[in-house]
Amino acid sequence: MRRFVLRRAAYAAVSLFLLSITIFLFVRVTGDPTVLLVEPGASQDDLDALRTELGLDRSLLVQYGTFLRDVVQGDFGRSFYYRTPVLELYVSRLPNSLLLALAAMVFSLLIGIPSGIMAAVRVGGWWDSAGKMFALLGLSMPSFWVGLLLILFFSVYLGWLPSSGSGTALHLVMPAFALGWYFAAAHMRLARSSMLEVLGSEYVKLARLKGLPEARVIAKHAFKNALIPVLTLAGINLVLMVNVAVVVETVFAWPGIGRLLYEGIAFRDFPVVQATVLLGGTMIVVVNLVIDLLYAVIDPRIRYER
């Protein structure tokens, strides 16, 4: 077990290291950010001064060294555009992203779990077919188009919901739906297949043999166990939602992390782009590590595998 934990932790560390190098190198290829930060017509001296101030005149290795040291200390530099520490910006946007992700998650589970279970209970029935259709559409419709259609219908025609911004619960409805739609389909598929697996197991057969009514077999015996894989996936997806909402947040002008990344790219704001992508990747590496370890605690077979 100890060896397993150490190996997994080492893998995660290597991933984080590669991640930082990848991002650092890619960002430095972007071009010269100083040009975008000064008024048009600034003198060469001004540019040079700014470059020195930002540390862009030193060698790549030195820049990476400083970068890594600072990152470990939680210092992601100052945003070129906002002129405030990037971490502060990131932290101020994080709650919005989490809120959106949580709302989208609740929505996706509320749709995904019951419909997946109902599809599994009556395989081949009309509900199963409708569910398949829904899942297929959910996985094929780009979230930002869903968002645009929602705006068209609920903001433009009906005038019920605000088309952009944040602040009230009403602002949350459409972005959460647009973001959760895809995940609802994924959760539904998994709920269906995991329910089918559970329904075929011995203890469910036993419960039926005991003469329990079917509704009770499904609700009490099968449901709980079928839920485990879905909730595991939901945990991973929640982290993913925080990080893939770029397009949805852009459509709805939702002030989250995705929007921050978009702004960083639009303004060529090095530190912001770097921090957003790096922190996103880190979040996912860490969550994957935690899940691996939790599985190993639960299931001894995994510990001994290569």
Next chain:
Amino acid sequence: MSADPASPSATTGTPAVFRLPRIRTEGLPLVPIAILLVLVVLAVFADVVAPYNPEVGSLAQRFKPPAWVAGGSTEYLLGTDHIGRDVLSRLIFGARVSMMVGFTAVVIAGVLGSTLGILSGYLGGWVDQVVMRVTDTWLALPALTFAIFLAAIVGPSEWNIVIILGAVYWTRYARVIRGEVLSLKERDFVRLAIVAGCSKWTIMRRHLLPNVANTAIVLATLMLGVVIVSEAALSFLGVGVPPPKPAWGLMLADGKKGLMAGYWWLTVFPGVCIVLMVLAANLLGDWLRVKLDPQLRQL
């Protein structure tokens, strides 16, 4: 799957023909094939089919609704956009962009991922370690975020998008194909080939590659939809295909300008095109998966 352990080519060294997977035609998914076929034909013959130049419009004709809506005319069947360009023509040329980007990116990702997957699975050791660590790192970044990040760096152009999407999505092939190779390399036909004195290179090329081809084809079909949506998202955000070009994602970005004024056709039609294409690719991929590769059924 037609893995053939007793294939004489494994021992005698006669050139193994790269066999196309045999597909039984019953239950062929006609609808997705028809959709893809129509889109391919439109993409290829866009110059002939499209009624107008997709990149030029006249401001006098801006925001014309589709022909069947009051105020629309049969001149512009699906209406015009914010600078008076014909929506139908832009959709038709947009099919060309999506197809081009989608197919090439999938092929690049497939070739790169399959090659690295086979190398890493068969050679093992440090090659495997390096490839798998890089794969893990790549996969840790959400694909779309990573693509947006790269696109913002190299700047918008059609070919850059192709390369970026190829570079982002190869990891999925590498993972799955490495797994396949790990089990294939324990099989008798590979062992016999080693005994017969085949070089590692020959084994990978002649004995492993044909056997993972089915998996690669299934993955490629399923990946097509993902790649097309990614391209649309990048173009929508302004880091994809550059402006006057007619790309569906770009049309949606333009359409957003007329959204609050209720010019619905600019938002609805390009989206419908994207969904049709992605849906067709997904349906075809699901069907191929069941037909070609029973092991992938649960995927």
